[in-house]
Amino acid sequence: MRIHWHRRDLRVADNLPLVEADADGPVVPVFVFDRDVLGQAGPPRVAFMLDALESLREAYRSRGSDLLIREGDPHEMLPELAEQFDADAVTWGRDYSGLARERDTDVRQALDAAGVAREAVHDAVCHEPGAIRTNDGDPYSVFTYFGRKWHDREKHPAVDPPDRERLADVSDGEPIPTLEELGFEEPEAEIPPASTAAARERLERFCEEDIYRYGERRDYPADDGTSRLSAHLKFGTIGIREVYEATEAAKRGVDGDRRESVEEFQDQLAWREFYTQVLYFNPGVVTENYKDYEREIAWREDEAAVQAWKDGRTGYPIVDAGMRQLREEAYMHNRVRMIVASFLTKDLLVDWRVGYEWFRRKLVDHDTANDNGGWQWAASTGTDAQPYFRIFNPMTQGERYDPDAEYVKRYVPELRGVDPEIIHGWHEASLTQRRNAAPEYPDPIVDHSERREAAIEMFETARGAA
Ligand code: FAD
Missing domain, CATH: 1.10.579.10 (DNA Cyclobutane Dipyrimidine Photolyase, subunit A, domain 3)
Incomplete structure (x- = not known):
């Protein structure tokens, strides 16, 4: 057995750690509500995540398995789960923010101490932080050259969901908590549906026509000419490889402005990965200026x-x-x-x-x-x-x-x-x-x-x- 710890990969399709981790044995999928992480979020994001978890659980149930829901510190919970299911490994998709990396270090140490193997696989981006560097081997701080290399690099193809037989026959009576149970108010805003199906529908619709006018329309807010995939990409309800492949398919056989428009959209996917690597190499930017000024900027309080x-x-x-x-x-x-x-x-x-x-x-x-x-x-x-x-x-x-x-x-x-x-x-x-x-x-x-x-x-x- 192996445990797969879902974090920002709330899907079964195009999920690299689920299908490409070296660890073998049937997968026991688990999601852990971590109060420290939840404390950073607002109601809209938590509402979207809960909906995504319902869909993920449904995807596992329809494959004869289940998504286990737990609450607590992952570094305590995961060794316990490994013991409970006699699992010899835990896998997960990498997260690149400083806080997430600190948490992952704790988890790695706890699993090492418990004698459980662990494997973290790059999944959330096409090219992980550090894969694209300047000719001197430094991370990029300017997008233009990063973007060019990002476009030119070969990308991992999207992968199918795991076969049924690769999933453990488990079931979990633990319901997914409600917003209220987690201590959040209902969001003021209407939250869009969070399933992989909803993400795919958006992607398909966008790639039918809007993607060819993206270059021309993306700056006009009244037009709604963008993909609106951002929350899906954030929570991984759709895989980045699947999105990229859809854009490549849209590019095939078209030229001129239509082709450039698709490339402009792909540029935004590259921006996402550019900022991911900026954060990875500079975790302090969450609270500090990236750029140094001679003196403190005298912001006002108002x-x-x-x-x-x-x-x-x-x-x-x-x-x-x-x-x-x-x-x-x-x-x-x-x-x-x-x-x-x-x-x-x-x-x-x-x-x-x-x-x-x-x-x-x-x-x-x-x-x-x-x-x-x-x-x-x-x-x-x-x-x-x-x-x-x-x-x-x-x-x-x-x-x-x-x-x-x-x-x-x-x-x-x-x-x-x-x-x-x-x-x-x-x-x-x-x-x-x-x-x-x-x-x-x-x-x-x-x-x-x-x-x-x-x-x-x-x-x-x-x-x-x-
Ligand atoms: P599309 O135009 O369809 O782009 C496709 C995808 O590319 C997006 O879903 C997103 O993942 C990525 N992307 C697009 N533009 C950017 C960009 N400028 N930088 C990095 N990635 C990009 N984006 C977020 O995903 N989360 C945020 O919290 C966020 N905060 C922002 C705050 C500020 C002040 C600004 C200026 C931009 C911010 N963006 C953020 C970037 C961008 O505004 C959103 O990604 C975009 O509006 C989401 O809509 P969409 O999915 O329709 O984008």
Whole structure:
């Protein structure tokens, strides 16, 4: 027997450790609720995970096995389970964040002490951290070259689910706990279905047509032209190889813009792996700036402004639409994530960690590597970061990427009857114009031009240039 410990691989298909680990013997699949890990999560993510676990259990049950559900410290639980099932090995898919690696070290030591073999297999990414390096052998801190190599490298093919006979004939009476039992409130947002079937449906639908217009549409939030696979990739309800192969299939026989569009989508998969390796080689980025400035950046503390940002009441329509989408859907479009992150750090001059913390609790797809990478990029503190003097103007961003204010109107009902020109010019409109157009909608809480100057000064001081 061997135990397979599911973590962020909540599926049976295209699961490398399940089928390719050297350890043999029938697999006893297990999931352990670890209070320390749960403590880091918000209700949307836990709700998605519970749904994914139900589906995973169903997948095992339909194969004559079962997913064992346990609660406790994995380093205590796994040796106990190995003893209970007379298993001589435990396998799992690797996780790359600092916290996960600390936990895995504890588990490895406990299994070693118990004389149980263990095997961790790369699974969550096509190319594991360290596989793609500069010619000098260093990890990349700039995406461009990493991305090129990522595209050129051969990838492991997707693998089938394990045969029935490779699964242990076990059954578990332990129900999957509810959100309430785990101490979480119901999420404010509606959470999308988390099964592998739901992920495949999204992928198939996306690869039929949207993928060919991705390059052209991905920046327009009203269009919904992206795959919405992020939560599935985060929890591994679909395998990355399966996603990649679907995109390769979409590329076959097409050329020109359509082919480039598919490659642009694949680029995003590469970004995900770029940030995964940044986090792996720099675990401290979760709390520290990646980029060193000469002096501390003098972020401001402004609780009222942060609250207005969280509530989607800053008086900057595109920012508010994004923050409200986050509350309603536990998701936000990528272009708008960049805009709201820039607004928090460069207009409100508030530390990126405040925004990262909010996203961590609110996003269904929160992924340490991607979220941190996105925030540090926007704050000009990361790898490959947005230069500190290039500051998004929330009005022109809105005008360019949501010209008819369709996205804004979807999430900000107070502005539904208002002309797009007034919406995107809210900041310049007179008080009377604003009151007449949308009396319920707030005035801008800061002046963008003033704050832009202040942000540049703040960064120049940090650089030691002022
Ligand atoms: P698609 O455009 O369809 O992309 C496909 C997949 O590629 C995504 O599902 C994701 O896995 C990956 N991807 C896409 N864009 C990026 C990117 N810029 N960086 C890394 N991977 C990417 N992504 C997360 O998965 N989790 C997060 O917590 C997260 N936080 C972010 C915070 C900020 C401030 C910013 C600017 C970006 C963040 N992103 C995060 C990246 C990106 O916004 C989301 O991956 C994307 O919006 C998810 O929607 P989608 O699945 O439709 O993406």
